[in-house]
Amino acid sequence: MSAANLRARVRAEMTEEIKTVARRHLATDGANLSLRAVARDLGMASSAVYRYFASRDELLTALIIDAYDAVGAAAEEAAAAASAPLDKWLAACHAARDWALANPHEWALIYGSPVPGYQAPQDTVVPATRVLLLLGATLAEAHQAGAVAERPPVTAGFVQELAPIAASYYPEMPPRLIADTLAAFFQLCGAISAELFGQLNKSVEQDRRGFFEFQMRGAAALAGLTG
Amino acid sequence: MSAANLRARVRAEMTEEIKTVARRHLATDGANLSLRAVARDLGMASSAVYRYFASRDELLTALIIDAYDAVGAAAEEAAAAASAPLDKWLAACHAARDWALANPHEWALIYGSPVPGYQAPQDTVVPATRVLLLLGATLAEAHQAGAVAERPPVTAGFVQELAPIAASYYPEMPPRLIADTLAAFFQLCGAISAELFGQLNKSVEQDRRGFFEFQMRGAAALAGLTG
DNA sequence: TGTACATCAGTGAACGCGCGTTCACTGATGTAC
DNA sequence: TGTACATCAGTGAACGCGCGTTCACTGATGTAC
Numbered sequence: 001m002s003a004a005n006l007r008a009r010v011r012a013e014m015t016e017e018i019k020t021v022a023r024r025h026l027a028t029d030g031a032n033l034s035l036r037a038v039a040r041d042l043g044m045a046s047s048a049v050y051r052y053f054a055s056r057d058e059l060l061t062a063l064i065i066d067a068y069d070a071v072g073a074a075a076e077e078a079a080a081a082a083s084a085p086l087d088k089w090l091a092a093c094h095a096a097r098d099w100a101l102a103n104p105h106e107w108a109l110i111y112g113s114p115v116p117g118y119q120a121p122q123d124t125v126v127p128a129t130r131v132l133l134l135l136g137a138t139l140a141e142a143h144q145a146g147a148v149a150e151r152p153p154v155t156a157g158f159v160q161e162l163a164p165i166a167a168s169y170y171p172e173m174p175p176r177l178i179a180d181t182l183a184a185f186f187q188l189c190g191a192i193s194a195e196l197f198g199q200l201n202k203s204v205e206q207d208r209r210g211f212f213e214f215q216m217r218g219a220a221a222l223a224g225l226t227g
Numbered sequence: 228m229s230a231a232n233l234r235a236r237v238r239a240e241m242t243e244e245i246k247t248v249a250r251r252h253l254a255t256d257g258a259n260l261s262l263r264a265v266a267r268d269l270g271m272a273s274s275a276v277y278r279y280f281a282s283r284d285e286l287l288t289a290l291i292i293d294a295y296d297a298v299g300a301a302a303e304e305a306a307a308a309a310s311a312p313l314d315k316w317l318a319a320c321h322a323a324r325d326w327a328l329a330n331p332h333e334w335a336l337i338y339g340s341p342v343p344g345y346q347a348p349q350d351t352v353v354p355a356t357r358v359l360l361l362l363g364a365t366l367a368e369a370h371q372a373g374a375v376a377e378r379p380p381v382t383a384g385f386v387q388e389l390a391p392i393a394a395s396y397y398p399e400m401p402p403r404l405i406a407d408t409l410a411a412f413f414q415l416c417g418a419i420s421a422e423l424f425g426q427l428n429k430s431v432e433q434d435r436r437g438f439f440e441f442q443m444r445g446a447a448a449l450a451g452l453t454g
Numbered sequence: 455t456g457t458a459c460a461t462c463a464g465t466g467a468a469c470g471c472g473c474g475t476t477c478a479c480t481g482a483t484g485t486a487c
Numbered sequence: 488t489g490t491a492c493a494t495c496a497g498t499g500a501a502c503g504c505g506c507g508t509t510c511a512c513t514g515a516t517g518t519a520c
Contacts, residue, residue: 044498045498
């Protein structure tokens with residue numbers, strides 16, 4: 001509440017405002033976002049943006065981190081509101097899809113084609129894993145509760161390959177379930193991207209939500225998650 | 228072989244050469260491909276390219292159609308060389324992945340985020356369906372041969388929604404299998420894109436081919452395709 | 455077979471535009487004595 | 488409480504660049520009589 005804090009707060013608000021406008025611009029420019037256009041929309045000189053972000057890439061990074069966090073938070077919240085494992089699973093998937101439909105260009109930014117010339121810094125790694133970890137946690141919980149069907153184990157090579165992930169995140173989980181989690185997550189991304197990137201046009205037009213759920217129930221079934 | 232034909236042939240070769248160089252540029256510029264840069268690489272004035280393509284978008288369209296056709300042809304060829312249904316299925320999937328690994332930027336062009344401001348013309352629709360139709364045909368064939376497990380039917384809404392596809396492409400196939408085909412195709416795209424767009428970094432590093440096959444066997448299983 | 459004409463690939467300059475980033479600066483706000 | 492100083496958000500001009508597209512043109516190649 002001191003003067004210094006006020007200054008910091010105004011600064012934080014301005015930073016947010018720049019990001020908000022930049023997010024809007026993702027829609028028209030895609031990933032080759034223009035700093036100047038953002039500044040123009042804010043009614044400020046393009047050079048002023050450099051008080052807040054050292055470069056265009058740094059602004060992009062901020063948008064990417066925010067997007068990962070937003071979709072992650074949405075999925076976590078939805079999963080937390082459900083109780084049965086399969087319900088949690090489907091709630092998380094639907095929440096991710098709903099978020100993607102509401103923010104298609106942010107989805108494209110994080111799960112679409114890589115931005116040419118952009119190198120994601122280390123800070124994006126942790127937020128990027130939130131949805132994946134949530135699916136894994138849901139499956140791990142179901143597994144402990146005995147709600148996951150027994151499945152043939154994966155090969156020894158995979159066991160070794162997945163060992164670091166197992167050690168860091170899921171010490172109790174058999175490697176097979178980790179492989180299933182990864183596969184399910186990619187199924188989730190694939191289903192959402194297919195819908196967002198237009199591959200459903202001319203095939204599924206009416207009940208896309210239903211078709212998505214069909215796919216996510218399939219993903220759950222592959223992971224041994226019984227209804 | 229007449230003089231007119233010679234001129235036409237030279238023109239066709241030049242057109243191919245422009246596309247080849249443009250494909251190379253996809254790697255650095257992504258979808259915001261620069262006509263001038265392509266012309267520069269060819270040692271010609273940028274205006275000369277307009278003798279061959281009416282606009283940048285038209286060049287992009289040509290690249291997109293070629294890419295769809297290339298991955299489609301690769302998958303078809305691989306499938307034709309196999310005989311058992313599951314072998315055909317896996318061969319097609321691996322061929323698509325191999326093509327994508329060899330041509331990552333073309334893959335991104337057709338299955339990645341849409342190019343901002345680009346509207347795909349009608350000509351791209353048919354080539355875009357080749358891989359999907361191949362998966363469907365493989366499944367249809369297996370179904371006729373009795374190699375597809377019986378599965379619960381889809382809802383009446385889906386039956387209606389998928390009716391046009393069924394009528395056009397798979398008159399003999401139950402709607403459930405059409406839904407499975409679509410889902411499997413999106414799983415294929417999701418798995419390849421995940422690998423190409425970097426989401427496998429730090430999780431599966433060694434045996435990506437094996438992990439891909441694990442996923443595609445899953446997709447086949449979901450579609451009722453028995454080994 | 456020779457000549458007049460048509461076709462058309464390619465040139466180079468220009469138009470009008472936008473971009474990221476830097477830099478010296480102004481002026482308001484906050485801080486220390 | 489008043490004053491000198493430091494901080495820092497924001498300005499506006501500039502640098503050096505690249506872009507898609509158009510246009511009047513040159514000159515080689517092919518065609519028709």
